[in-house]
Amino acid sequence: MPGGEQGTSRAIGRALLLVALVATGAGAVNADAQEPQAPKEPAAVPPGGGDEALRRELEELRTRQRWLERRLTAAEKAAADTKAANEARAAEEMRRASDEARLAAQVQAAAHPPDAGSEEGPVRLHFGRHGFSFGTADGKNTLHIGLVLHVDGRAYFTDRLPISDTFLIRRARPDIAGTLFGIVDYRLLTDFGQGTPQILDAYIELHPVPWLKLRAGRWRVPIGLEWLQSDSTIVLVERSLASDLIPLRDLGVMLNGAVGGGTFEYQIGVFNGAPDSGNGPDFDPQSSKDYVGRVFFHPLRPSHREVLSNLGLGVAGSYGTSAGAAASALPSYKSIGQQVIFSYIAPGPAMPGALAAAGVLPGSNRWRVSPQLYWYLGPVGILAEYMLSSQSVQRNGETADLQNRAWNLTTSFVLTLEHASYEGVVPRHPVDFRHPHFGAIEVAFRYSELRIDPQAFPDFADPSLSVKQARELSGGFNWYLTEHVRFMLSFSHTDFLQGAPLGGNREPENALLGRLQIKL
Secondary structure: OOHHHHHHHHHHHHHHHHHHHHHHHHOOOOOOOOOOOOOOOOOOOOOOOOHHHHHHHHHHHHHHHHHHHHHHHHHHHHHHHHHHHHHHHHHHHHHHHHHHHHHHHHHHHHHOOOOOOOOOOOEEEEEEOOEEEEEEOOOOOEEEEEEEEEEEEEEEOOOOOOOOOEEEEEEEEEEEEEEEOOOEEEEEEEEOHHHOOEEEEEEEEEEEEOOEEEEEEEEEOOOOHHHHOOOOOOOOOOOOHHHHHOEOEEEEEEEEEEEOOOOEEEEEEEEOOOOEOOOOOOOOOOOOOEEEEEEEEOOOOOOOOHHHHOEEEEEEEEEEOOOOOOHHHOOEEEOOOOOEEEEOOOOOOOOOOOOOOOOOEEEEEEEEEEEEEEEEEOOEEEEEEEEEEEEEEEEOOEEEEEEEEEEEEEEEEEOOOOOOOOOOOOOOOOOEOOOOEOOEEEEEEEEEEEEOOHHHOOOOOOOOOOOOEEEEEEEEEEEEOOOOEEEEEEEEEEEEEOEOOOOOEOOOEEEEEEEEEEEO
């Protein structure tokens, strides 16, 4: 073959290869793009054709190549235009969302302007286990609003004692608490239960560091372990006989804190002075005060295993002088059914031509000591404490240092296997009858004793009115519908030694106590 024909054949081969490659790439081009009219396929070269036929075929191939290149260019331009349009649309949507968020922030800031010089964010609202909370975003300023409502029913099974079955509002307590500037806590807890409005807690606490806090005001005296447990987390409707020897609330100042993540806790305070089962005065007419101290350890708290970390043990006590106080500074003790079972002899009415019978007055001093512990192992809880209360008394020139003793042992078990704790039970699945979920169920048992010093009889206490000893055995059932709602039912049997009006022993008390509780 001549050299010219060989060159022409090689050119035709290369053109055919180019056409195949371009056709393969053009198959992925968007079909919606506008396409130029495709040229006809080149005619087959007749056998033995001359140079004219080869030139015509080559021209047709070049024409088709140019058409494929224009089609590819148009498809690439359409894809680029679509991409640019999508990016512009996304950018516009982002700009619009940013403008709306900025406008909402401006409206919120206008509705809740911060104080002058404040850099805090908008107020946040939270509802949880402890009620409603309002606060700034940094958590340094908060306001908590809570409520405790206990609606009780009491039924007594007695033969001789005139005790009436009744319904009552045991507790109705609005609770306001919070924090200011991250270093000052405050609380105001009032109670309207049983038809007697009163202020229970009202204090301010400065806490620059966790291990050193200074509190001033009125709150629970830190002695009894069962007494310091919240009214809404105790496992039986009423507290044990051991709590009869515990002072309730008092006015004073206290240093307290926790070290090592709660491994060691302490309270040291000075108070006006409160009797057993009573509150301290709002205004103390005498200068002597009560000094209270308590230390409590969680020796296994560094452990990451909860079964070990919920062991706590400690000791608490108080010492004070009560000489010169009125007879009202002496205590009276109640049964589990809230019936008075012990009281000191009160002044009698004056008879014609005779002086009034002398009543018992507080003597020179009083002191208390209470070792205590609890341990919560998964669904099982154990709480125990011993209480010794010494009170100096005087009457008709006679004096005595009376030492009354009490103790209790309480056990509980969560049948639905949630974790028991000193702070209460949180159901894993709140009540929802559609699924069904039934909350958490707990049973509890307790034994407690109260022993009055024998020296109290008969000069300081009347054996026909006051018992020498009480022994209580109780069992209870708790149904936690949610973490805020609980139904409680407990039965208590208490035996007494002495205390009958005609001599002998007071009739045993059998009390069925029920409660519907809301805690926010």
